[in-house]
Amino acid sequence: MTHSAMAKDRPKSSSKAKVTSVPKVRLYVEPPEEKNWFVHVGHVTDRGRWRTEPHAHPAYGQLIFVRSGRGVMNLEGSNLPFEGPCALLLPTECVHGLDYEVDADRWVVTIEVAYLTQINAKLHEFITLWGLPRMIPLSYSTEAGVEFFNLIKSLKQEVESDAVGHVVATEALLTTLLLMLVRETRLDQTASESATRNDIRLVERFRKLIDEHYRENLPLQEYASMMAVSLVQLRAACASATDQSPTKMIHARIITEAKRNLIFGDMSVEQIAFGLGFADAAYFTRFFRKEVGQAPSQFRAAARQ
Incomplete structure:
Protein backbone atom coordinates (compact mmCIF):
# COMPACT_ATOMS: atom_id res chain seq x y z
CA MET A 1 0.00 0.00 0.00
CA THR A 20 -2.13 8.03 23.47
CA SER A 21 -3.38 6.72 26.81
CA VAL A 22 0.04 5.68 28.12
CA PRO A 23 1.48 7.95 30.84
CA LYS A 24 4.50 10.01 29.75
CA VAL A 25 7.05 10.56 32.51
CA ARG A 26 10.16 12.69 32.60
CA LEU A 27 12.63 10.67 34.62
CA TYR A 28 12.85 7.30 36.32
CA VAL A 29 15.24 8.79 38.87
CA GLU A 30 15.72 12.25 40.30
CA PRO A 31 17.54 14.60 37.88
CA PRO A 32 20.79 16.31 38.86
CA GLU A 33 20.63 19.90 40.09
CA GLU A 34 22.45 21.39 37.12
CA LYS A 35 20.39 22.16 34.03
CA ASN A 36 22.89 21.30 31.31
CA TRP A 37 23.17 17.56 31.72
CA PHE A 38 23.03 14.76 29.19
CA VAL A 39 23.59 11.59 31.24
CA HIS A 40 22.39 10.60 34.69
CA VAL A 41 23.25 7.44 36.64
CA GLY A 42 21.17 6.26 39.58
CA HIS A 43 21.52 3.24 41.87
CA VAL A 44 18.27 1.68 43.12
CA THR A 45 17.81 -1.16 45.58
CA ASP A 46 14.44 -2.37 46.86
CA ARG A 47 13.43 -5.09 49.23
CA GLY A 48 10.69 -7.41 48.07
CA ARG A 49 8.56 -6.83 45.01
CA TRP A 50 8.61 -3.52 43.11
CA ARG A 51 6.48 -2.58 40.14
CA THR A 52 5.80 0.25 37.66
CA GLU A 53 2.78 0.48 35.39
CA PRO A 54 3.33 0.86 31.59
CA HIS A 55 4.70 4.31 30.77
CA ALA A 56 7.04 6.06 28.34
CA HIS A 57 9.63 8.83 28.56
CA PRO A 58 9.84 10.60 25.18
CA ALA A 59 12.75 12.87 26.08
CA TYR A 60 15.13 10.14 27.28
CA GLY A 61 16.57 6.76 26.44
CA GLN A 62 17.29 4.43 29.35
CA LEU A 63 19.60 1.57 30.13
CA ILE A 64 18.85 -0.44 33.26
CA PHE A 65 21.60 -2.74 34.51
CA VAL A 66 20.05 -5.41 36.73
CA ARG A 67 22.98 -6.65 38.77
CA SER A 68 20.89 -9.15 40.70
CA GLY A 69 17.23 -10.08 41.00
CA ARG A 70 14.65 -11.08 38.46
CA GLY A 71 11.32 -9.93 37.07
CA VAL A 72 9.21 -9.33 34.01
CA MET A 73 9.37 -6.41 31.60
CA ASN A 74 6.20 -5.47 29.76
CA LEU A 75 7.11 -4.18 26.28
CA GLU A 76 4.27 -2.72 24.23
CA GLY A 77 1.92 -5.29 25.80
CA SER A 78 4.21 -8.35 25.58
CA ASN A 79 5.93 -9.84 28.63
CA LEU A 80 9.67 -10.49 28.65
CA PRO A 81 11.20 -12.22 31.71
CA PHE A 82 14.68 -11.20 32.85
CA GLU A 83 17.19 -12.18 35.49
CA GLY A 84 20.37 -10.42 36.55
CA PRO A 85 22.98 -9.82 35.55
CA CYS A 86 21.41 -8.33 32.44
CA ALA A 87 20.83 -5.01 30.68
CA LEU A 88 17.38 -3.68 29.79
CA LEU A 89 17.52 -1.22 26.89
CA LEU A 90 14.57 1.18 26.60
CA PRO A 91 14.54 3.58 23.62
CA THR A 92 12.70 6.89 23.73
CA GLU A 93 8.90 6.58 23.44
CA CYS A 94 9.12 2.85 24.22
CA VAL A 95 6.06 1.83 26.28
CA HIS A 96 7.24 -0.38 29.12
CA GLY A 97 6.38 -1.53 32.60
CA LEU A 98 8.64 -3.30 35.08
CA ASP A 99 7.75 -5.90 37.68
CA TYR A 100 10.69 -6.95 39.87
CA GLU A 101 9.63 -10.20 41.46
CA VAL A 102 12.43 -10.47 44.03
CA ASP A 103 14.94 -8.13 45.66
CA ALA A 104 16.70 -6.27 42.85
CA ASP A 105 19.95 -4.35 42.68
CA ARG A 106 19.81 -2.13 39.60
CA TRP A 107 21.58 0.84 38.05
CA VAL A 108 19.66 3.22 35.80
CA VAL A 109 21.47 5.21 33.09
CA THR A 110 19.25 7.95 31.64
CA ILE A 111 20.43 9.60 28.41
CA GLU A 112 18.96 12.83 27.08
CA VAL A 113 17.51 12.26 23.60
CA ALA A 114 19.57 14.93 21.79
CA TYR A 115 22.80 13.47 23.12
CA LEU A 116 21.63 9.94 22.36
CA THR A 117 21.22 11.03 18.74
CA GLN A 118 24.84 12.26 18.75
CA ILE A 119 26.03 8.95 20.18
CA ASN A 120 24.10 6.99 17.57
CA ALA A 121 25.72 8.98 14.78
CA LYS A 122 29.13 7.65 15.83
CA LEU A 123 28.38 4.06 14.85
CA HIS A 124 25.69 2.51 12.68
CA GLU A 125 25.33 -0.40 15.11
CA PHE A 126 24.28 2.03 17.86
CA ILE A 127 21.20 2.93 15.81
CA THR A 128 20.42 -0.77 15.39
CA LEU A 129 20.94 -1.31 19.13
CA TRP A 130 18.48 1.46 20.08
CA GLY A 131 16.07 0.58 17.30
CA LEU A 132 14.16 -1.84 19.54
CA PRO A 133 13.69 -2.32 23.28
CA ARG A 134 15.60 -5.39 24.34
CA MET A 135 16.93 -7.50 27.20
CA ILE A 136 20.63 -8.34 26.93
CA PRO A 137 21.74 -11.18 29.23
CA LEU A 138 25.16 -10.89 30.85
CA SER A 139 24.99 -14.12 32.82
CA TYR A 140 26.94 -16.40 30.49
CA SER A 141 30.22 -15.49 32.23
CA THR A 142 31.22 -13.88 35.50
CA GLU A 143 33.60 -11.53 33.69
CA ALA A 144 30.87 -9.95 31.54
CA GLY A 145 28.72 -8.93 34.51
CA VAL A 146 31.71 -7.67 36.48
CA GLU A 147 33.08 -5.66 33.55
CA PHE A 148 29.71 -4.04 32.91
CA PHE A 149 29.27 -3.26 36.61
CA ASN A 150 32.70 -1.61 36.76
CA LEU A 151 31.90 0.52 33.70
CA ILE A 152 28.62 1.65 35.29
CA LYS A 153 30.38 2.60 38.53
CA SER A 154 33.07 4.53 36.65
CA LEU A 155 30.41 6.31 34.59
CA LYS A 156 28.55 7.36 37.74
CA GLN A 157 31.76 8.73 39.26
CA GLU A 158 32.53 10.82 36.16
CA VAL A 159 28.96 12.10 35.83
CA GLU A 160 29.12 13.38 39.40
CA SER A 161 32.70 14.66 39.16
CA ASP A 162 33.91 18.22 38.66
CA ALA A 163 37.42 17.14 37.68
CA VAL A 164 39.09 18.45 34.55
CA GLY A 165 37.84 16.55 31.50
CA HIS A 166 34.93 14.88 33.27
CA VAL A 167 32.61 15.54 30.31
CA VAL A 168 35.04 13.91 27.88
CA ALA A 169 35.50 10.99 30.28
CA THR A 170 31.72 10.61 30.63
CA GLU A 171 31.28 10.50 26.86
CA ALA A 172 34.08 7.95 26.50
CA LEU A 173 32.69 5.66 29.21
CA LEU A 174 29.15 5.86 27.86
CA THR A 175 30.37 5.04 24.36
CA THR A 176 32.34 2.08 25.75
CA LEU A 177 29.29 0.89 27.68
CA LEU A 178 27.09 0.93 24.59
CA LEU A 179 29.81 -0.65 22.47
CA MET A 180 29.97 -3.54 24.93
CA LEU A 181 26.22 -4.04 24.52
CA VAL A 182 26.58 -4.00 20.73
CA ARG A 183 29.20 -6.72 20.96
CA GLU A 184 27.22 -8.76 23.49
CA THR A 185 24.07 -8.54 21.36
CA ARG A 186 24.03 -10.54 18.17
CA LEU A 187 22.38 -7.87 16.07
CA ASP A 188 20.86 -8.71 12.71
CA GLN A 189 22.75 -6.69 10.13
CA THR A 190 19.71 -5.62 8.12
CA ALA A 191 21.12 -2.32 6.95
CA SER A 192 24.09 -1.69 4.73
CA GLU A 193 27.42 -1.32 6.50
Whole structure:
Protein backbone atom coordinates (compact mmCIF):
# COMPACT_ATOMS: atom_id res chain seq x y z
CA MET A 1 0.00 0.00 0.00
CA THR A 2 1.52 3.27 -1.06
CA HIS A 3 1.57 6.55 0.78
CA SER A 4 -0.48 8.11 -2.02
CA ALA A 5 -3.13 5.45 -1.54
CA MET A 6 -3.38 6.42 2.10
CA ALA A 7 -3.77 10.05 1.12
CA LYS A 8 -7.03 9.32 -0.66
CA ASP A 9 -8.64 8.12 2.53
CA ARG A 10 -6.81 10.07 5.18
CA PRO A 11 -7.33 13.82 4.94
CA LYS A 12 -5.27 16.32 6.87
CA SER A 13 -6.89 17.17 10.15
CA SER A 14 -6.74 20.60 11.73
CA SER A 15 -7.80 19.29 15.13
CA LYS A 16 -5.54 16.42 16.12
CA ALA A 17 -6.55 15.02 19.50
CA LYS A 18 -3.96 13.17 21.48
CA VAL A 19 -5.02 9.54 21.54
CA THR A 20 -2.13 8.03 23.47
CA SER A 21 -3.38 6.72 26.81
CA VAL A 22 0.04 5.68 28.12
CA PRO A 23 1.48 7.95 30.84
CA LYS A 24 4.50 10.01 29.75
CA VAL A 25 7.05 10.56 32.51
CA ARG A 26 10.16 12.69 32.60
CA LEU A 27 12.63 10.67 34.62
CA TYR A 28 12.85 7.30 36.32
CA VAL A 29 15.24 8.79 38.87
CA GLU A 30 15.72 12.25 40.30
CA PRO A 31 17.54 14.60 37.88
CA PRO A 32 20.79 16.31 38.86
CA GLU A 33 20.63 19.90 40.09
CA GLU A 34 22.45 21.39 37.12
CA LYS A 35 20.39 22.16 34.03
CA ASN A 36 22.89 21.30 31.31
CA TRP A 37 23.17 17.56 31.72
CA PHE A 38 23.03 14.76 29.19
CA VAL A 39 23.59 11.59 31.24
CA HIS A 40 22.39 10.60 34.69
CA VAL A 41 23.25 7.44 36.64
CA GLY A 42 21.17 6.26 39.58
CA HIS A 43 21.52 3.24 41.87
CA VAL A 44 18.27 1.68 43.12
CA THR A 45 17.81 -1.16 45.58
CA ASP A 46 14.44 -2.37 46.86
CA ARG A 47 13.43 -5.09 49.23
CA GLY A 48 10.69 -7.41 48.07
CA ARG A 49 8.56 -6.83 45.01
CA TRP A 50 8.61 -3.52 43.11
CA ARG A 51 6.48 -2.58 40.14
CA THR A 52 5.80 0.25 37.66
CA GLU A 53 2.78 0.48 35.39
CA PRO A 54 3.33 0.86 31.59
CA HIS A 55 4.70 4.31 30.77
CA ALA A 56 7.04 6.06 28.34
CA HIS A 57 9.63 8.83 28.56
CA PRO A 58 9.84 10.60 25.18
CA ALA A 59 12.75 12.87 26.08
CA TYR A 60 15.13 10.14 27.28
CA GLY A 61 16.57 6.76 26.44
CA GLN A 62 17.29 4.43 29.35
CA LEU A 63 19.60 1.57 30.13
CA ILE A 64 18.85 -0.44 33.26
CA PHE A 65 21.60 -2.74 34.51
CA VAL A 66 20.05 -5.41 36.73
CA ARG A 67 22.98 -6.65 38.77
CA SER A 68 20.89 -9.15 40.70
CA GLY A 69 17.23 -10.08 41.00
CA ARG A 70 14.65 -11.08 38.46
CA GLY A 71 11.32 -9.93 37.07
CA VAL A 72 9.21 -9.33 34.01
CA MET A 73 9.37 -6.41 31.60
CA ASN A 74 6.20 -5.47 29.76
CA LEU A 75 7.11 -4.18 26.28
CA GLU A 76 4.27 -2.72 24.23
CA GLY A 77 1.92 -5.29 25.80
CA SER A 78 4.21 -8.35 25.58
CA ASN A 79 5.93 -9.84 28.63
CA LEU A 80 9.67 -10.49 28.65
CA PRO A 81 11.20 -12.22 31.71
CA PHE A 82 14.68 -11.20 32.85
CA GLU A 83 17.19 -12.18 35.49
CA GLY A 84 20.37 -10.42 36.55
CA PRO A 85 22.98 -9.82 35.55
CA CYS A 86 21.41 -8.33 32.44
CA ALA A 87 20.83 -5.01 30.68
CA LEU A 88 17.38 -3.68 29.79
CA LEU A 89 17.52 -1.22 26.89
CA LEU A 90 14.57 1.18 26.60
CA PRO A 91 14.54 3.58 23.62
CA THR A 92 12.70 6.89 23.73
CA GLU A 93 8.90 6.58 23.44
CA CYS A 94 9.12 2.85 24.22
CA VAL A 95 6.06 1.83 26.28
CA HIS A 96 7.24 -0.38 29.12
CA GLY A 97 6.38 -1.53 32.60
CA LEU A 98 8.64 -3.30 35.08
CA ASP A 99 7.75 -5.90 37.68
CA TYR A 100 10.69 -6.95 39.87
CA GLU A 101 9.63 -10.20 41.46
CA VAL A 102 12.43 -10.47 44.03
CA ASP A 103 14.94 -8.13 45.66
CA ALA A 104 16.70 -6.27 42.85
CA ASP A 105 19.95 -4.35 42.68
CA ARG A 106 19.81 -2.13 39.60
CA TRP A 107 21.58 0.84 38.05
CA VAL A 108 19.66 3.22 35.80
CA VAL A 109 21.47 5.21 33.09
CA THR A 110 19.25 7.95 31.64
CA ILE A 111 20.43 9.60 28.41
CA GLU A 112 18.96 12.83 27.08
CA VAL A 113 17.51 12.26 23.60
CA ALA A 114 19.57 14.93 21.79
CA TYR A 115 22.80 13.47 23.12
CA LEU A 116 21.63 9.94 22.36
CA THR A 117 21.22 11.03 18.74
CA GLN A 118 24.84 12.26 18.75
CA ILE A 119 26.03 8.95 20.18
CA ASN A 120 24.10 6.99 17.57
CA ALA A 121 25.72 8.98 14.78
CA LYS A 122 29.13 7.65 15.83
CA LEU A 123 28.38 4.06 14.85
CA HIS A 124 25.69 2.51 12.68
CA GLU A 125 25.33 -0.40 15.11
CA PHE A 126 24.28 2.03 17.86
CA ILE A 127 21.20 2.93 15.81
CA THR A 128 20.42 -0.77 15.39
CA LEU A 129 20.94 -1.31 19.13
CA TRP A 130 18.48 1.46 20.08
CA GLY A 131 16.07 0.58 17.30
CA LEU A 132 14.16 -1.84 19.54
CA PRO A 133 13.69 -2.32 23.28
CA ARG A 134 15.60 -5.39 24.34
CA MET A 135 16.93 -7.50 27.20
CA ILE A 136 20.63 -8.34 26.93
CA PRO A 137 21.74 -11.18 29.23
CA LEU A 138 25.16 -10.89 30.85
CA SER A 139 24.99 -14.12 32.82
CA TYR A 140 26.94 -16.40 30.49
CA SER A 141 30.22 -15.49 32.23
CA THR A 142 31.22 -13.88 35.50
CA GLU A 143 33.60 -11.53 33.69
CA ALA A 144 30.87 -9.95 31.54
CA GLY A 145 28.72 -8.93 34.51
CA VAL A 146 31.71 -7.67 36.48
CA GLU A 147 33.08 -5.66 33.55
CA PHE A 148 29.71 -4.04 32.91
CA PHE A 149 29.27 -3.26 36.61
CA ASN A 150 32.70 -1.61 36.76
CA LEU A 151 31.90 0.52 33.70
CA ILE A 152 28.62 1.65 35.29
CA LYS A 153 30.38 2.60 38.53
CA SER A 154 33.07 4.53 36.65
CA LEU A 155 30.41 6.31 34.59
CA LYS A 156 28.55 7.36 37.74
CA GLN A 157 31.76 8.73 39.26
CA GLU A 158 32.53 10.82 36.16
CA VAL A 159 28.96 12.10 35.83
CA GLU A 160 29.12 13.38 39.40
CA SER A 161 32.70 14.66 39.16
CA ASP A 162 33.91 18.22 38.66
CA ALA A 163 37.42 17.14 37.68
CA VAL A 164 39.09 18.45 34.55
CA GLY A 165 37.84 16.55 31.50
CA HIS A 166 34.93 14.88 33.27
CA VAL A 167 32.61 15.54 30.31
CA VAL A 168 35.04 13.91 27.88
CA ALA A 169 35.50 10.99 30.28
CA THR A 170 31.72 10.61 30.63
CA GLU A 171 31.28 10.50 26.86
CA ALA A 172 34.08 7.95 26.50
CA LEU A 173 32.69 5.66 29.21
CA LEU A 174 29.15 5.86 27.86
CA THR A 175 30.37 5.04 24.36
CA THR A 176 32.34 2.08 25.75
CA LEU A 177 29.29 0.89 27.68
CA LEU A 178 27.09 0.93 24.59
CA LEU A 179 29.81 -0.65 22.47
CA MET A 180 29.97 -3.54 24.93
CA LEU A 181 26.22 -4.04 24.52
CA VAL A 182 26.58 -4.00 20.73
CA ARG A 183 29.20 -6.72 20.96
CA GLU A 184 27.22 -8.76 23.49
CA THR A 185 24.07 -8.54 21.36
CA ARG A 186 24.03 -10.54 18.17
CA LEU A 187 22.38 -7.87 16.07
CA ASP A 188 20.86 -8.71 12.71
CA GLN A 189 22.75 -6.69 10.13
CA THR A 190 19.71 -5.62 8.12
CA ALA A 191 21.12 -2.32 6.95
CA SER A 192 24.09 -1.69 4.73
CA GLU A 193 27.42 -1.32 6.50
CA SER A 194 28.30 1.36 3.96
CA ALA A 195 25.80 3.83 5.46
CA THR A 196 27.50 7.18 5.91
CA ARG A 197 27.17 9.46 8.90
CA ASN A 198 25.23 11.87 6.72
CA ASP A 199 22.73 9.10 5.91
CA ILE A 200 22.39 8.25 9.59
CA ARG A 201 21.86 11.89 10.62
CA LEU A 202 19.35 12.41 7.83
CA VAL A 203 17.34 9.36 8.87
CA GLU A 204 17.38 10.46 12.52
CA ARG A 205 15.96 13.83 11.47
CA PHE A 206 13.35 12.02 9.40
CA ARG A 207 12.35 9.88 12.40
CA LYS A 208 11.82 12.99 14.50
CA LEU A 209 9.63 14.55 11.82
CA ILE A 210 7.62 11.33 11.56
CA ASP A 211 7.01 11.41 15.31
CA GLU A 212 5.73 14.97 15.01
CA HIS A 213 3.56 14.56 11.90
CA TYR A 214 2.58 10.90 11.36
CA ARG A 215 -1.09 11.66 12.09
CA GLU A 216 -1.22 14.35 9.39
CA ASN A 217 -0.64 12.20 6.30
CA LEU A 218 1.97 14.53 4.85
CA PRO A 219 3.26 13.61 1.38
CA LEU A 220 6.86 12.46 1.24
CA GLN A 221 7.81 15.57 -0.70
CA GLU A 222 6.79 17.72 2.27
CA TYR A 223 9.04 15.72 4.60
CA ALA A 224 11.90 16.11 2.11
CA SER A 225 11.26 19.86 1.83
CA MET A 226 11.34 20.27 5.62
CA MET A 227 14.78 18.64 5.61
CA ALA A 228 15.94 20.57 2.53
CA VAL A 229 16.78 17.38 0.60
CA SER A 230 15.38 15.75 -2.52
CA LEU A 231 13.13 12.70 -2.50
CA VAL A 232 15.94 10.76 -4.13
CA GLN A 233 18.29 11.66 -1.26
CA LEU A 234 15.69 10.76 1.36
CA ARG A 235 14.95 7.38 -0.19
CA ALA A 236 18.64 6.59 -0.62
CA ALA A 237 19.47 7.52 2.99
CA CYS A 238 16.62 5.38 4.38
CA ALA A 239 17.65 2.42 2.23
CA SER A 240 21.28 2.78 3.31
CA ALA A 241 20.76 3.33 7.05
CA THR A 242 17.61 1.27 7.72
CA ASP A 243 16.99 -0.95 4.67
CA GLN A 244 13.46 0.49 4.61
CA SER A 245 11.63 2.94 2.40
CA PRO A 246 10.46 6.29 3.86
CA THR A 247 6.85 5.20 3.41
CA LYS A 248 7.49 1.98 5.31
CA MET A 249 8.99 3.96 8.19
CA ILE A 250 5.89 6.16 8.37
CA HIS A 251 3.60 3.14 8.25
CA ALA A 252 5.59 1.47 11.04
CA ARG A 253 5.17 4.52 13.28
CA ILE A 254 1.41 4.58 12.68
CA ILE A 255 1.15 0.87 13.49
CA THR A 256 3.19 1.30 16.68
CA GLU A 257 0.82 3.99 17.94
CA ALA A 258 -2.22 1.97 16.88
CA LYS A 259 -0.97 -1.05 18.84
CA ARG A 260 -0.36 1.06 21.94
CA ASN A 261 -3.89 2.42 21.87
CA LEU A 262 -5.40 -1.00 21.24
CA ILE A 263 -3.48 -2.57 24.13
CA PHE A 264 -3.51 0.17 26.76
CA GLY A 265 -6.48 2.34 25.83
CA ASP A 266 -10.25 1.97 26.03
CA MET A 267 -11.13 3.76 22.79
CA SER A 268 -13.06 1.99 20.09
CA VAL A 269 -11.36 0.99 16.83
CA GLU A 270 -13.22 3.82 15.13
CA GLN A 271 -11.95 6.39 17.66
CA ILE A 272 -8.39 5.14 17.24
CA ALA A 273 -8.71 5.32 13.47
CA PHE A 274 -9.91 8.93 13.55
CA GLY A 275 -7.24 9.86 16.11
CA LEU A 276 -4.56 8.55 13.73
CA GLY A 277 -5.93 10.58 10.83
CA PHE A 278 -7.90 7.91 8.96
CA ALA A 279 -11.16 8.97 7.32
CA ASP A 280 -13.00 5.82 8.35
CA ALA A 281 -12.52 2.74 10.51
CA ALA A 282 -12.89 0.34 7.58
CA TYR A 283 -9.84 1.72 5.81
CA PHE A 284 -7.87 1.72 9.07
CA THR A 285 -8.82 -1.94 9.58
CA ARG A 286 -7.61 -2.85 6.06
CA PHE A 287 -4.37 -0.95 6.59
CA PHE A 288 -3.77 -2.56 10.01
CA ARG A 289 -4.55 -6.07 8.75
CA LYS A 290 -2.13 -5.65 5.82
CA GLU A 291 0.70 -4.49 8.10
CA VAL A 292 0.09 -6.75 11.12
CA GLY A 293 -1.78 -9.76 9.73
CA GLN A 294 -4.74 -9.34 12.10
CA ALA A 295 -7.72 -7.03 12.35
CA PRO A 296 -7.39 -4.42 15.13
CA SER A 297 -10.09 -6.09 17.24
CA GLN A 298 -8.34 -9.46 16.92
CA PHE A 299 -5.00 -7.94 17.87
CA ARG A 300 -6.52 -6.22 20.92
CA ALA A 301 -8.18 -9.42 22.16
CA ALA A 302 -5.02 -11.51 21.71
CA ALA A 303 -2.73 -8.92 23.34
CA ARG A 304 -4.95 -8.46 26.39
CA GLN A 305 -5.44 -12.18 26.81
